Amino acid sequence: MMPAAAVCLAFCTACGIEPCRVAMADVDSSSWDDTVTVTYENADTAALYDLSVVLHVVPAFKSEQLPLSIEILSPDSMRLTEDVTLATTAADAPPTSYGKDMEAPYRRSVRLHSKGCYTISLTPREPVAGVEAAGVTFQPVTQ
Secondary structure, three states, X not given: OHHHHHHHHHHHHHOOOOOOEEXXXXXXXOOEOOOXXXXXXXXXXXXXXXXXXXXXXXXXXXXOEEEEEXXXXXXXXXXXXXXXXXXXXXXXXXXXXXXXXXXXXXXXXXXXXXXXXXXXXXXXXXXXXXXXXXXXXXXXXXX
16 A cells, blocks of 8 residues: 555645645556546535546556546436546656656546545556556646
8 A cells, every 4th residue: 555655645745836636546566457446535616626547657567548447426426437548658668667657637627516525436448567556636727
């Protein structure tokens, strides 16, 4: 669980003055093929957020595209499920053995209409090697 905590801390620090919210979970880096579920506690129903899929990858990660099924369950039991293919930056392979963090934009200017816990499930549609942790950022939109 330690790598995910380090990734969360790094992303929160990297977001600067604006608060950055990251929800991540560890995955099997040899072959990620199971669903990873993260939660986000929303307190602000007026704010807009940019959502990105976040990956902590090691040099074994070579994918230029990441086909995912994403499911979001809101506190009021509304469910959104969709298949997406996100572009990744595999060409910028990690220069060291410990890896790096990558972000792939998912949705822009999203308003979370309910207060409470949002549950996000990420499922790769094909096995992916080299991912140690996966999750979602909720970056407030500044206007």
